[in-house]
Amino acid sequence: MNYKNITVAGSGVLGSQIAYQTAFKGFNVSIYDINNDALARAKERIINLKIRYQKDLGATVEEVNAAYDRITFICDLSEAVAEADLVIEAIPEIVQIKTDFYKKLCEVAPDKTIFTTNSSTFLPSQFAEATGRPEKFLALHFANEIWKNNTAEIMKHSRTDMHVFDEVIEFAKAIGMVALPLYKEQPGYILNSLLVPFLEAAQMLLLNEIADVETIDKTWMIATGSPKGPFKTLDIVGVNTAYNIALGKAEAGVTEFDRLAEFLKSEYLDKGKLGRQTGEGFYSYQDVMKHKKLGVSLAMS
Template sequence: MNYKNITVAGSGVLGSQIAYQIAFKGFNVNVYDINDEVLGKAKDRISDLKQRYQEDLKATEEEVNSAFNRISFYSDLAKATAEADLVIEAIPEVVQIKTDFYKELGKVAPEKTIFASNSSTLLPSQFAEATGRPQKFLNLHFANEIWKNNTAEIMKHPGTDAKVFEDVIDFAKAIGMVALPLQKEQPGYILNSLLVPLLDAAQMLLLNEIADPETIDKTWMVATGAPMGPFAILDVVGITTAYNITLAKAEATGNPDYKKLADLLKSEYIDKGKLGRGTGEGFYKYPNPTFMNPDFIQA
C-alpha cells in the first residue's frame, strides 16, 4: 500500500469526518463537493471536529490544526482527483446519483486511482461497471464519529483485484481503523446487518403509533444497557439519510409501510428542518437531548 493522496467525494457529516480522520493520520486530503457553498459548510463542519479530537483523543492544538491544513477543497472533480491514489465516495444513498458520479469519476481520475464507496446499504457490484475499472473498485464503510467508533468494513465484489483488497485493508489500519474484511458482498455489511433491523423496527413502532421515540429508546437502553436508543442513533446518522434509505426500500420492495414511513420522515422532520443532531434537532433537541439526562432510564 503506497497511498499518499486521498480524495473524499461528498462533504456531509460522514464525508467530513472521513476526510479529517485521514488528514489527522498524516495523509494529504482533497475534499470534493458540488459547489463552493456546500464546501464552505464543509470547512466549518470539519473545523468543528478539532475540538472533538482534543476532547476525545487528547490531541494537541498543533495536531488538530496541522490535520486541517492538510485538507484542500474543490468543486472541480478533475482537479480534486488529479493526484489521487484513492477516492472515497460518500455521496447520497441514491443509486442514480452514485451511478452518474462514477461514470464521471472514471473519465477524469488517473488510471492508478482506486475507487471506494462508503455506501451504507448498496453493493459494489451495482456500480462496478459504471466505474470503468471494476478491478480497482470496492466498498469501504465507516461508522459515524469515526475517530471513536473506528470500524472500517472493507467489502469486495467478485471482480475486485486481490491486491487492491489487501491494500485498502492496510490503508484502513494506517488511518487508525479496526479493519473488518468481508469476503463476500452483503447488503449492510456486518454492522448495518445488525443495526438496520433495529432502526427499521423502531421506526415501524413509531409509524404504527405503538410508542413515541423516547419510550422506544428508553426500552432499548434499559433492557440492553446501550448508551443510546435507535432514535438517538438515527439523529446521529441524519434523518435525510434515513429517508433516502427508506424510500429506496419502498421502491425496491413495494411495501407500502416503507412509503408511509418515508412520507412521515419528510413531512414531520425534513420539511421542518429537523434533520438530526447536526442541525440541532431531529427526534431530540440538542445539545442537551433528554436521553442524556441521568434520570432518563430511571424508574
C-alpha cells in the first residue's frame, strides 16, 4: 500500500472527520466541496476537531496543527484529485448526486486512483459502472466521531479487485482504524444493519405520537445502560442524514417513510434544526455551541 495523497469529497460532519483523521496519521489530504462557503464551514469543523483531539486523545498543539497543515481545501474537482492515490466520497446520501459525481470524477482522476464510498445505506455495485473503473471501486465506511469510534468497514462488490480490497484494508489500519472486511455486499454493512432499524423505530414512535423525544431516549438509556438514546445519536449523525434515508425509502415505496421524511423536513430541516452541528436538532446545544465558539477563538489567538 503506497498511498500518500488522499482526497475526501464532501466536507460535512463525517467528511471533515475522515479528512482530519487521515491527515493526523501523516497523509496529505485534499478536501473537495462544491463551493467556498462549504469549505469555510469545513475549516471551522476541523478547527473544532483540533480541540477534541487534544481533549480526547491527549494530542499536543504541535500535532494537531501539523495535521491541519497537511490539509488543502479545494472546490475544483480536477485540482483536488490531480495527485490522488485514493478518493473517499462522503457526499449526500442521494443516488443521483452520487452517480453524477462519479461520472465527473472518472473523467478527471488519474488512472491510478482508487475510488471508495462512505455511503451508509447504498451498495457499491449501484455506482460501479458510473465510476468507469469498477475493479478499483469499493465501500469504506466510518462511524461518527472517528477518532474514538475507530471502525472502518471495507466492503467489496463482485467486481472489486482483491488486491485493491486488501490495499484499502491496509490503508484503514494506517489511519488508526480497526479494519472490518466484508466480503459480500450487505445494505447497511454491519454497523448500520444494526443501527438504522433502531433509529428508525425511535423516529416512528415519535412520528406516531407514542411518546416524546426525552421519554424514548430515557427508556432506552435506563433499560439498557446505554450512555445516550436514539435521538441524541441522531443529533450526532445529523438530522439531514436521517431525512435522506427516509426520503430514499419513501421514493422506493416503503410504507410510512413518506410521512417520516415530510415530518423531518417540516419540523427540523426547514427550521434549521440539523442536529448538534447547528446547535439544535431533537435537543438544544446552544451552550455547547457557545463553548465551541470560545474554543475556536482561543485556538486562533
